[in-house]
Amino acid sequence: MNKYPAYSTIYIENGVENSPVTKRILEKLPKSNLIYIHDYKEVFNRPNQNFQAQKLSPKLILARKKDNFLYKGSSLAPDFGEENFFYNALLLNCPYNCDYCYLQGMYSSGNIVLFVNIDDYFEKTDEYLKRLGRIYLCLSYDTDLLGMESWTGYSASWIEFARLRPNLILELRTKSANWRSIQDIKPIPNLILAWTLSPQNIVEKYEKKTASLPARIKAISSAMDAGWDVRVCIDPILDVPGWKEEYSGLVNILKESGVLPRVREVSLGSFRMNKDYFARVKNLRKDSHIYLSEFITEDGASFYPLSKREEMVHFLQEKLI
Numbered sequence: 001m002n003k004y005p006a007y008s009t010i011y012i013e014n015g016v017e018n019s020p021v022t023k024r025i026l027e028k029l030p031k032s033n034l035i036y037i038h039d040y041k042e043v044f045n046r047p048n049q050n051f052q053a054q055k056l057s058p059k060l061i062l063a064r065k066k067d068n069f070l071y072k073g074s075s076l077a078p079d080f081g082e083e084n085f086f087y088n089a090l091l092l093n094c095p096y097n098c099d100y101c102y103l104q105g106m107y108s109s110g111n112i113v114l115f116v117n118i119d120d121y122f123e124k125t126d127e128y129l130k131r132l133g134r135i136y137l138c139l140s141y142d143t144d145l146l147g148m149e150s151w152t153g154y155s156a157s158w159i160e161f162a163r164l165r166p167n168l169i170l171e172l173r174t175k176s177a178n179w180r181s182i183q184d185i186k187p188i189p190n191l192i193l194a195w196t197l198s199p200q201n202i203v204e205k206y207e208k209k210t211a212s213l214p215a216r217i218k219a220i221s222s223a224m225d226a227g228w229d230v231r232v233c234i235d236p237i238l239d240v241p242g243w244k245e246e247y248s249g250l251v252n253i254l255k256e257s258g259v260l261p262r263v264r265e266v267s268l269g270s271f272r273m274n275k276d277y278f279a280r281v282k283n284l285r286k287d288s289h290i291y292l293s294e295f296i297t298e299d300g301a302s303f304y305p306l307s308k309r310e311e312m313v314h315f316l317q318e319k320l321i
């Protein structure tokens with residue numbers, strides 16, 4: 001066991017000490033060492049940090065988001081036909097630690113920043129809704145919000161916010177099995193619960209700290225039983241040795257589980273990453289087999305060669321049909 005468990009130190013930015021979210025977190029983590037700071041960037045953006053070392057016992061940084069409450073969705077992420085595709089960043093970084101995660105190339109720190117001023121996000125979202133009529137907003141775009149639900153309660157707050165706003169379409173994507181934390185909430189039609197699924201061997205090797213495949217499938221089934229709309233994402237498909245057997249096995253397990261005919265859709269995508277993040281991560285993660293495959297760079301992103309991408313997606317499409 002790690003000598004310093006996760007969140008054994010909490011940094012608190014000046015001005016957020018009395019926020020309800022800060023109080024909730026401090027009640028849940030009464031033994032943590034508290035350090036008061038002027039601005040979260042002093043700690044989070046410090047140079048010469050070791051992302052992977054910090055991931056072993058991450059610190060929590062409580063801060064106030066001052067601007068950029070909504071970002072335009074990246075062209076590397078599927079928009080599911082939604083014209084006004086946005087995401088927000090309620091957290092910086094993620095409780096999990098996938099080998100293929102671009103956050104390793106984006107941030108110098110493996111610690112987690114939690115923005116406590118959720119009401120400011122709601123206010124900005126209302127402004128966008130008023131201006132655009134309908135928006136598609138991903139809540140867990142570069143984190144795993146449901147994985148942090150027991151600390152934050154944010155998924156539940158967003159569901160209640162969206163309940164009265166049918167033109168706000170939310171996606172809450174996760175690799176957790178933390179469905180239990182929202183199971184008592186009455187479902188709403190405008191929130192899509194999305195689970196990313198990978199073969200169990202890939203979960204064990206490359207998706208550290210995430211829930212197992214069977215636990216995720218069980219959570220999907222329970223969520224659909226309770227009336228939630230569920231999206232399954234087999235994304236990123238990884239070019240690991242024996243990938244065809246691995247992903248065939250995944251599809252077989254999904255078919256046997258009976259969840260496939262009940263899900264809203266299955267989204268497929270092969271590994272891809274912004275080219276600058278990719279260059280950094282490839283250099284940092286010499287320990288991971290993922291980066292030994294052949295990659296090409298096109299339009300600012302790194303991918304497998306086109307023939308490989310097509311082969312992977314077609315293979316899974318065939319299996320799923």
Ligand code: SF4
Pocket residue numbers: 094095096097098100101102103141142143144175
């Ligand atoms: S769950 Fe997503 S955001 Fe979290 S470490 Fe894995 S890839 Fe990154």
